[in-house]
Amino acid sequence: MTAISPGRAPLMVFSGEFWRGSSGLGLAHGFRKLGWAVQEIDLSRIFASTSNALVARGARRLMKPFLVREFERALRDAVTTLKPDLFLSIKGTRVTRELLEWMGGRGVPRALFYPDFHFDHPGVSLDDFALYDLVFTTKTFHLDVLRARLGASKVFYVPHGYSDDVHWPVRGQVADQDYAFDIQHIGAHSAYKQEWMQSLHTGCAAASLRLIGARWSHAEGVANIGKVAVADSIYDCAYSRALQEARINIAVMMGPHKSGWQDAVSTRTFEIAACGGFQLHIDSEELRAFFTPGEDLDVFTTPEELCDKTRFYLERPDLRARMIAKARARCAPRHGYDARAAEIHEKFKENGVALGV
Secondary structure, eight states: OOOOOOTSOOOEEEOOOOOOOOOOHHHHHHHHHHEEEEEEEEEEHHOOOOOOOOHHHHHHHHHHHOOOOOOOOOHHHHHHHHHOOOEEEETTTOOOOOHHHHHHTTTTOOOEEOSSOOOOOOOOOEEEEEGGGEEESSSSGGHHHHHHHGGGGGGEEOOOOOOTTTTTTTTOOOGGGGGEEEEEESOOOOHHHHHHHHHHHHHHSSOEEEEEEETTTTTTGGSSSSSSOOOSSHHHHHHHHHHHSSSEEEEEEOOEEESSSOOOHHHHHHHHHHTOOEEEEOOOOGGGGOOTTTTBBBBSSHHHHHHHHHHHHHHHHHHHHHHHHHHHHTTTTTBBBBHHHHHHHHHHHHOOOOOOO
């Protein structure tokens, strides 16, 4: 990799999604605080639509080839004009082998940050990962596979985090009478999650339950699993505030993938703690590397245990308040994306991309 000339800021072209609260924007802000100039190539602006109406979805399908070309043009223009010291991509979405080879031919180091638990996403090719000089994964269970495939010297583990400028307790300390709901889950629907929510509602039928996220309103049987179901995803301050609007946040992942992989922690693990929410989290060894069950959150492994602990903590607001404070103190700022950017930055330096002086 090329060393950076003294006396100027290093410059990064960064491809990903940069909505407020995203991993991409959190890392971009972290890199800027470290002295990087960051040029964002924002997939969410190029490909997203503000409407989910049928006609809008149809229009997006028709427009897709044009949008792909627009993304490629924007990326090539940025690299050609700015001559960056590094290209970084979140997930490698829409970054084709041709683009990676083209950047490599121009001497641009290429790095990948992969925050998902499987590789079956549109516009993502595991075969193309070999063209990146450095690969960062948020999943410990990826390490053996990726290192065997790409080489141990170029694959690193960097955990998930939260966005320092978005995820914080916007409501301050919440009194027990001021919560709007007893229980909630925020996250996209999956059949695995629905099973947990159904068992929770059955075991805690008197408690109010809120569901926020994509696809909940369209899933069969969801109307019968809670008193409140909110289908729309929420972002920014609305998301941070919502995490403080329920007495208990249930942290359960998408469920097993066909690969056999299954998430143990996610961004939400850290976001709930950073925002001042109390969480019951599905148990795992990886979770226990960051939090201590019974001290700053609590865990469950069976539907019965989830229901028992939900009832237990609903009756103990003072204990929840103490655990919320401990969780935030343990999480912030240690697990913010400012800190994650610093971890990645150190790997850049170790591999020949260093800040100018």
